[in-house]
Amino acid sequence: MDFLIDSWDFSTSPATACASPTTHQPNCWFHFQRDAEGLSGWLTQAGIPEPLIDAVLEEDTRPRFQRLPDGFILLLRGVNLASGEQPEDMLSLRLLYYKGALYTFRKRPFNAIAHLRDQLKHQSGPDSLHDFIVSLIEQINLKVEDVVSDAEDAIEKIEGQGFDDTASLQVQLTSLHRRLLRLNRFIRPQLAALEKLTTEAERIMPGELHQWLINERDTTQRLFEQIDLMLEQIWMQREQIQQAIAEKMNRNTYWLSVIAGVFLPLSFLTGVFGINIGGMPGVESEDAFLIFCVALVVIAVVEFLLLRRLRFW
Template sequence: MAQQRPEFMIDSWDFSTHPARHIENNFHERQNSWFHFQRDRPGISEWLRASGIPEPLIDAVLEEDTRPRFERTTEGFLLILKGVNLNEGERPEDMLSLRILYYKGNIYSFRKRPLRSVAILRERLQRQEGAESLHDFLIMLIEEVNSRLEELLDVIEAEMEVLEDNNKGWTTSMRQQKLSELHRRMLRLVRFVRPQLAAVERLGIDAQKWLESENLQWLTNERDSTQRELESLEMLLQQVGMLREQLQQEVAEKMNRNTYWLSVIAGVFLPLSFLTGVFGINIGGMPGVENELAFWIFCGALAVIAVVEFLLLRRLRFW
């Protein structure tokens, strides 16, 4: 009797022929097939057990919190990747988990939220332009994950250039705020890209035993792509550090300059304030009280003192 497609199964394809054929029924006891699942739906554990997958592997692909890793099993391997989150209203750096289980000639992949990388491959399969084999599909899946990450890095690099050139005329505080946000985004990416590189490297080492030479070279290329992405992130983090130091230096120089000019102004007006304070004493015996020109003579004297101070500070090269 034909089996009905379970609700937690998103897609399924048979790679025994080229182009791959969509699987509509009889999902168990198959070979050379790909099954894609929504991992948070009820009944998926029982279905996987019915397919003969051991309990520890079921727990590994369904657990909530994971990080990129590669683990060899007796009948295949477990590969956990992180992909860019391109869902509407989400932050791309909040990367999504994609669990890939290769077991007894089949690939089982698991998601919680949609991944653009997987959606692209499904569209190609529907147009009959997809991978020629299951191993090809695995390499293409890693390639699409890397491509989405590279696109995000291009956006981050463009934002970094805007902050460095400051073509938009942002204030220093605005640039510091945007730089801090960009820094946090890159730290989230580095957190997962570094272990992802290690996972792809371990997959490449293990694949030398069972992968064809051409696909092995493609896998090596994807490992190099992941390495470049990590190096780009590390370089951008260094640029963030340099730009942050530059902005802090600009703020410090501005404060020092303002403090300096305040000190110069205070130095000029200090003797003038002293004289005005002395002559402002309202007691008997003050000189010039009976002279109508005394006020203007005093103002002229203050002006002469201010000019002399100005020339003296200029000669001493205070600015």
């Protein structure tokens, strides 16, 4: 069975690996490669209704929770920590808890699942299927928290750079904004799914595990609020950059206006005395050019002092 990645029996503590997993065993966890051939037929033989098979094997899903007469479906998303991948391109993990057995489905390697499998191999993992579900949600939150913390550090670094290179800041903020929007796209519905799971789990989970599940739901709530806050920070940072650009442009425009005001009379005089026609004063005098230059300097100094007295800067 190429589609079966792993299976564990939680009937005993610690859990033991299933040597020859059958089509259905209560208190067992089956982990599947979602896109492998033969999986649909195996699930059908296990007695799982076709609509549930379609729900866990469909290509594109968003996080959600669906209560069933004999269990529930929980669709989750976790950050993609594979080498060369973008963490915000979140991976899909589907959980089907049906008639006392847990089935999970993934298309690409899932770090949270890998961590729990490693714990089970060392006999330090969850003691029951309910404990496994809570531990899985905890691991997903831990991985998301690492990515969110990195984004928060990046925002703080950008805020400390000043506004000398606004083009570079805009590129960095755009990249961060895109990453956070992708995270927010799945964290928001994931929070709603976990809230429904928490309500449903109250009747099927022991009190202590249910409290741990509530804690993980609160962690997801905190991560969602943290992402929302960082999106607001990015918008504020962009507004500050736009304000800094506007102030810089206004300052440059102001100085250009001052310079134009100083040179306008001078340009007028040079234009007038540049007319090459008869009757121009000073044409026959050798000192005319020097006198004219001195007059231009005097006029420029007078304009400078006048603008300064009028508090133009």
